[in-house]
Amino acid sequence: MSEWWTYRLSNFLLFSPRTYYRLFELYNSEIWPGQVLALLVGLAMLALIRNGGRWQSRVIAAALAASWLWVAWAYHYARFASINWAAVYFAGAFALEALLLLGFGVVKGLHLRPRDGLLSAAGMGLVVFALIVHPLIGPLVGRSWSQVEIFAIAPDPTVIATLGVLVLATGASTWLLLPIPILWCLVSGATTWTMHSADAALMPIAAAFTLAVRRGLPS
Amino acid sequence: MRMKTVVPIPSVNRRKLLHALAAASVAALSARTRLARADSVLMRPIPSSGETLPAIGLGSWITFNVGYDEVARASCAEVIGNFFAAGGRLIDSSPMYGSSQAVIGDALKRLGKPAALFSADKVWTSPGSRGPAQIETSRDHWDVPRFDLLQVHNLLAWQEHLPTLNAMKAKGQLRYVGITTSEGRRHREVEEIMRTQRLDFVQVTYNAIDRDVEARILPLARERGIAVIVNRPFQQGALIERVARRPLPPWAAEIGCTSWAQLLLKFIISHPAVTCAIPATTSVAHVRENMEAAREPLPHEAMRRRMAVHVAAL
Numbered sequence: 001m002s003e004w005w006t007y008r009l010s011n012f013l014l015f016s017p018r019t020y021y022r023l024f025e026l027y028n029s030e031i032w033p034g035q036v037l038a039l040l041v042g043l044a045m046l047a048l049i050r051n052g053g054r055w056q057s058r059v060i061a062a063a064l065a066a067s068w069l070w071v072a073w074a075y076h077y078a079r080f081a082s083i084n085w086a087a088v089y090f091a092g093a094f095a096l097e098a099l100l101l102l103g104f105g106v107v108k109g110l111h112l113r114p115r116d117g118l119l120s121a122a123g124m125g126l127v128v129f130a131l132i133v134h135p136l137i138g139p140l141v142g143r144s145w146s147q148v149e150i151f152a153i154a155p156d157p158t159v160i161a162t163l164g165v166l167v168l169a170t171g172a173s174t175w176l177l178l179p180i181p182i183l184w185c186l187v188s189g190a191t192t193w194t195m196h197s198a199d200a201a202l203m204p205i206a207a208a209f210t211l212a213v214r215r216g217l218p219s
Numbered sequence: 220m221r222m223k224t225v226v227p228i229p230s231v232n233r234r235k236l237l238h239a240l241a242a243a244s245v246a247a248l249s250a251r252t253r254l255a256r257a258d259s260v261l262m263r264p265i266p267s268s269g270e271t272l273p274a275i276g277l278g279s280w281i282t283f284n285v286g287y288d289e290v291a292r293a294s295c296a297e298v299i300g301n302f303f304a305a306g307g308r309l310i311d312s313s314p315m316y317g318s319s320q321a322v323i324g325d326a327l328k329r330l331g332k333p334a335a336l337f338s339a340d341k342v343w344t345s346p347g348s349r350g351p352a353q354i355e356t357s358r359d360h361w362d363v364p365r366f367d368l369l370q371v372h373n374l375l376a377w378q379e380h381l382p383t384l385n386a387m388k389a390k391g392q393l394r395y396v397g398i399t400t401s402e403g404r405r406h407r408e409v410e411e412i413m414r415t416q417r418l419d420f421v422q423v424t425y426n427a428i429d430r431d432v433e434a435r436i437l438p439l440a441r442e443r444g445i446a447v448i449v450n451r452p453f454q455q456g457a458l459i460e461r462v463a464r465r466p467l468p469p470w471a472a473e474i475g476c477t478s479w480a481q482l483l484l485k486f487i488i489s490h491p492a493v494t495c496a497i498p499a500t501t502s503v504a505h506v507r508e509n510m511e512a513a514r515e516p517l518p519h520e521a522m523r524r525r526m527a528v529h530v531a532a533l
Contacts, residue, residue, distance in 0.1 A: 014284050016501070019284065019291065022285075026288060083284050083286040083318055085317065
């Protein structure tokens with residue numbers, strides 16, 4: 001791309017905010033009551049995180065992998081790609097993250113650190129935020145309840161929940177699971193910032209928080 | 220779009236009948252008025268053929284990219300229907316604009332394939348060998364037998380695409396060939412292509428604030444007999460936002476403007492090199508308002524300078 005310095009983020013925004021959030025509205029309507037199942041999976045994951053243990057961590061990784069794969073197909077490929085040709089690549093990245101979660105999380109096994117107060121609170125806090133607080137933010141900033149974004153259905157809460165689990169996980173391989181969620185935080189933040197969404201800072205803050213917390217942790 | 224006349228069926232009394240007749244008369248009068256208004260739209264010749272086009276067209280960047288949303292698609296069809304009803308012809312899109320091409324194709328089908336359509340699309344892919352396949356996909360989205368105009372989008376792989384487009388034109392698979400750029404990018408290269416290649420159209424950004432093209436590209440277009448399509452007439456809405464809170468200057472009435480959108484559009488289409496401007500909108504009211512700009516009187520040169528100074532100062 002020549003004269004790249006003349007491009008602004010708005011030059012890459014192909015859709016209006018109305019179309020973007022209406023996509024969630026139609027998506028939610030089409031998959032109802034799948035949101036209930038997604039929420040149950042999320043709450044079960046939360047319970048397993050609290051219990052810890054080897055097999056529990058594998059189940060958590062499997063649930064996350066399934067969520068990433070579903071979002072890759074049902075959201076990015078089947079819906080978002082209709083208004084954003086780049087979403088095909090997002091679908092590929094989300095599917096790749098699902099494979100990484102399967103490989104490093106299910107086959108190899110995630111090691112969740114024992115609950116040690118502040119650090120585990122940070123990870124758990126991110127997961128709870130993704131499951132319970134994040135869906136409320138859209139309506140709180142004026143968007144319709146029908147456009148709500150839910151864990152395992154929409155990309156942002158799925159990514160934040162994954163970041164929470166990765167804060168809780170130990171081992172060098174967890175660093176390999178971080179780049180795609182962190183990149184998505186930047187993509188999502190750039191998109192919502194360009195649309196002047198009130199919650200545009202949320203995903204970049206989640207990424208920065210995760211990296212800051214993980215840098216302070218022993219591997 | 221045709222206005223529907225609703226006649227009450229149950230328990231027809233004299234009063235209801237009179238109301239219905241009055242509604243029918245208003246509808247008929249309104250339809251005649253619209254036809255008369257459509258007839259008086261300013262037309263501009265395409266220098267390479269002499270064919271004329273209305274001075275206002277319809278862009279599709281962002282506005283028609285609504286995906287599979289049936290409600291939004293119906294709304295876009297209504298906008299396009301009103302565009303044609305007001306005398307519009309040229310609709311511009313690109314494979315870069317998400318679902319816009321398919322949404323336009325859907326709207327044209329809903330509207331019964333309006334004969335007035337002047338279909339302007341783009342080729343936007345690299346390497347150039349992918350061009351023919353992309354053009355065919357675009358044509359399929361629009362569901363038209365052939366495009367009236369194909370432009371090389373943002374000069375991407377223009378060295379490869381222009382021979383393809385010219386070959387299509389020679390075979391009768393295309394009527395006009397052009398190139399596009401936006402927001403002042405690669406103007407030197409645009410000039411070079413305008414000087415060395417056979418082009419029917421060039422598409423550039425031009426408005427009361429972004430006036431770079433006045434220096435070289437617009438005069439060159441006149442010299443070389445190239446039609447000019449103007450994109451970003453409102454700076455993607457930013458220019459309208461900038462001026463909207465200010466009152467229209469009193470002299471706006473002298474050039475027949477009742478809104479800022481019309482004033483900004485009249486500034487553009489009154490340049491002698493400009494063939495048409497292509498504002499994009501999702502609003503029926505706005506498409507009608509925009510089409511009203513394509514009417515006499517247009518500002519003369521002194522007034523154009525006054526308009527530019529005034530808008531720049533806001």
